[in-house]
Amino acid sequence: MTAVPVPYRVVARWTESPDTATLRIEPVREPLAPFVPGQFAMVWAFGRGEIPLSVSAIPTTGGLAHTVRSVGAVSEGLYAAKVGDVIGLRGPYGTGWELEKAVGQDLVVVAGGIGLAPLRPLIRDTVADPKPYGRLNVLVGARTPADLMAKVETRQWPTAYTGVIVDRPDANWVGQIGVVTKLLDRAHFEPHRTTAFICGPEPMIRAAARDLVHRGVAPSSVRVSLERNMRCGTGHCGHCQLGPLLLCQEGPVVGWDQAEPVLHTREL
Amino acid sequence: MTTVSTMLNALPAEHRQRLLRIAREVAFPAGTRLFEEGGHADRFWIIRTGSVALDTHVPGRRSPVIETLGHGELVGWSWMFSPYVWQFGAGTQTPVRAYEFDATAVRSMCNDDTALGMAVSQWVGRVLAHRLHAARTRLLDLYAPYGSGSGMRR
Numbered sequence: 001m002t003a004v005p006v007p008y009r010v011v012a013r014w015t016e017s018p019d020t021a022t023l024r025i026e027p028v029r030e031p032l033a034p035f036v037p038g039q040f041a042m043v044w045a046f047g048r049g050e051i052p053l054s055v056s057a058i059p060t061t062g063g064l065a066h067t068v069r070s071v072g073a074v075s076e077g078l079y080a081a082k083v084g085d086v087i088g089l090r091g092p093y094g095t096g097w098e099l100e101k102a103v104g105q106d107l108v109v110v111a112g113g114i115g116l117a118p119l120r121p122l123i124r125d126t127v128a129d130p131k132p133y134g135r136l137n138v139l140v141g142a143r144t145p146a147d148l149m150a151k152v153e154t155r156q157w158p159t160a161y162t163g164v165i166v167d168r169p170d171a172n173w174v175g176q177i178g179v180v181t182k183l184l185d186r187a188h189f190e191p192h193r194t195t196a197f198i199c200g201p202e203p204m205i206r207a208a209a210r211d212l213v214h215r216g217v218a219p220s221s222v223r224v225s226l227e228r229n230m231r232c233g234t235g236h237c238g239h240c241q242l243g244p245l246l247l248c249q250e251g252p253v254v255g256w257d258q259a260e261p262v263l264h265t266r267e268l
Numbered sequence: 269m270t271t272v273s274t275m276l277n278a279l280p281a282e283h284r285q286r287l288l289r290i291a292r293e294v295a296f297p298a299g300t301r302l303f304e305e306g307g308h309a310d311r312f313w314i315i316r317t318g319s320v321a322l323d324t325h326v327p328g329r330r331s332p333v334i335e336t337l338g339h340g341e342l343v344g345w346s347w348m349f350s351p352y353v354w355q356f357g358a359g360t361q362t363p364v365r366a367y368e369f370d371a372t373a374v375r376s377m378c379n380d381d382t383a384l385g386m387a388v389s390q391w392v393g394r395v396l397a398h399r400l401h402a403a404r405t406r407l408l409d410l411y412a413p414y415g416s417g418s419g420m421r422r
Contacts, residue, residue, distance in 0.1 A: 113411050143411040167406055169333055174361065177321070178335045179402045179410060186338065204410045 003234065005044045005088025006032055008064075010081050016067060016149035020114050021079050022056055024065045025087065032089055035064065037121035038096035038225060038253040042233050043068075044088030045077030052093070052230035053078075054118035054199075054252065061124035067117035067149065093233040095253045097122045097223055102195035105221070106134035106160075108187055110208045112180060112200020113142045114149050118225055119199050127157055134194075135160035137187040141180025141204065142166050145173045160188040180204060181211045191216030199225040206263060209256045222256035278391040283384050287374065291367040302343065302358040309352045310371050312344035318364030322356045331357060335402075342395050347371030348388075 012024035035041070035055045043066055044050040051074045057065035070079035081087060099122055107126060111119050126136050136159045142148045145166050154162060163183035165176040176183070180200075194217050198208050209222050228240040230248045240247040243262035245254065279287070294313075296302070302313070305325050313320075319338045323331040334356060337343055343366070346354050352371070378385030 141410065143409070147411065165336075167410060171330065176319070176336045176338070177333050179405050181405070182402060185340070201411050203405075203408050207405050207410060 003090060005042070005050070005090050006030070007086050008089050010083050010085045010087065011063075013081065013083055016114065016117075017146055019071075019079070020067060020069045020149060021081075022065050022067045022117070022149075023078065023081055023087070024057070024063045025089075026064070028086060032091055034059070035092040036096035037099065037125060038118060039092040039094050040118075040230070040233075040252060041066070041089045041091035041093065042230070043078060044090075045074050045081070046086070046088060048077040049074045050088070050090070051075055051078070052227075052233070052248075054225065055092075056117035056120050057124070058121045061121060061128055067114055069114055090233060093230070093248055094251055095249075097197050097225075097253055099125055102221075103132045104134065104193070106137070106189035106194040108137045108139065108184070108189050108194055108196040108212065108217075110139045110180060110183075110196065110198045110200070110204075110212075111141070112204035113147045115198075115200030115204070115225070116140055116149050116154070117199075119197060120150060120153075122197060123157060130158075134190075135188045137161045137189055138163070139180055139183040139187060140164045141183070141200070144168050145170055145175075161186055163187070179207070181207050184208075184211055184215065192218075194221060196222045197224075198222065202226070202263070205259075209260070213256065219257040219260065220255045223253055224256055224259050225252045226254060226259060227252060278394060279387050283387045286377065286384060287369065287388075288367065290373055290377075291369055294366055294368045296360045296364045296366070298360055298362050298364075300360045300364070302360065303354045305354055305357045307354045309344060309346035309354050311368055312342065312347050312371060312374075313366040313368050315339055315341050315343060316365040316367065318360060318362040318366075320358050320364060321361050322358050324356050335399075336361060342392070345392050345396060348375070348392055 007028040008025040009028050010023050011026050013021055015021045035058055040052045040054040042050045043053045053066040056067040068075050068078045070076045109119050138159050163186055165178055165180055165183055169177050196212050196217055198205050205224050212222050213219055226247055228242055228247045231237045231239040233248045235246045235249040245251055319336050320343050321333045322335050323333045325331055378388050
């Protein structure tokens with residue numbers, strides 16, 4: 001791990017949705033230590049600044065990649081990066097999904113919009129070596145069809161159940177309409193031997209985690225990726241503190257048993 | 269509790285069997301209108317396979333779909349409450365197989381057998397609670413990006 005950004009070159013770029021792009025990158029010189037799914041990097045758009053981005057692919061299953069939504073100056077700069085451009089990376093930081101702890105368990109992956117990005121390497125790892133795990137379920141929700149990412153790849157994953165649902169359909173949408181938790185009724189899992197992985201906007205995380213726990217999944221077996229204002233990545237600046245948690249180090253992925261109490265604390 | 273109350277897991281076996289005895293097995297091709305908003309709610313369905321879209325009428329526009337319903341879910345609850353008028357429209361998105369129930373017959377059975385009436389009321393109530401919860405969650409805008417980075421404009 002280094003506190004100095006390491007140069008990486010964009011070797012491929014594709015748009016996931018109108019305001020979201022994925023950048024596949026390779027090191028210009030020495031690479032950073034390997035990332036595990038769920039971890040993040042501080043990604044530099046030189047001349048603009050840096051933002052935390054979870055890895056949306058890792059070298060073992062498709063090459064190192066980050067998915068970025070253009071919402072501000074830095075992310076806009078990264079979104080606009082072209083093949084051949086150089087960006088900077090610090091990391092890897094934070095905790096991973098810890099798929100290895102889910103051996104023998106059914107898996108329920110719940111993604112909201114581009115929350116699928118940090119979950120994609122986890123899904124790819126499972127698809128590449130499914131034997132140690134039970135049934136894989138991938139549930140994807142989004143506000144509109146345009147907000148869905150990796151549409152083709154999502155359909156190709158060999159799962160026990162893949163569900164895609166949107167809140168506000170357009171005229172061409174012929175799929176399911178409603179809230180992502182509705183898909184849990186269609187998923188195939190035994191709650192008492194299930195590990196769930198959730199990433200997306202916080203209201204969605206809370207709704208999905210609560211529903212899974214209601215169904216009998218242990219709170220500690222519901223892994224959620226929380227997002228706060230990571231600045232240093234090393235636990236020194238405190239910007240990402242959430243109650244007792246420094247999310248850049250003890251997160252972003254934490255168990256719902258840890259996350260729920262702090263998310264329900266007002267004015268934290 | 270947000271779990272959908274399907275008929276199979278919500279009703280005691282004896283009541284389930286009694287209801288199923290008066291059910292008709294029906295099949296609809298995709299694109300079939302089951303009922304229209306404002307119409308008389310004289311029946312309801314439990315979906316066995318396929319999906320049904322609930323929609324609402326907006327003058328001068330294509331009817332927007334509110335929600336889709338699938339396997340095991342109840343289509344129609346307006347039959348249970350006076351004035352028995354459909355609140356939304358419904359149409360099949362795919363070929364659908366379902367159990368169809370005559371509302372008058374079911375209400376009559378419920379009136380004659382308070383235990384059955386209570387079980388059916390509990391079941392429909394749980395379905396309504398689930399859908400109210402889902403609707404409220406959607407009102408929150410589940411995918412609003414606060415806490416997901418864009419609020420920080422970075």
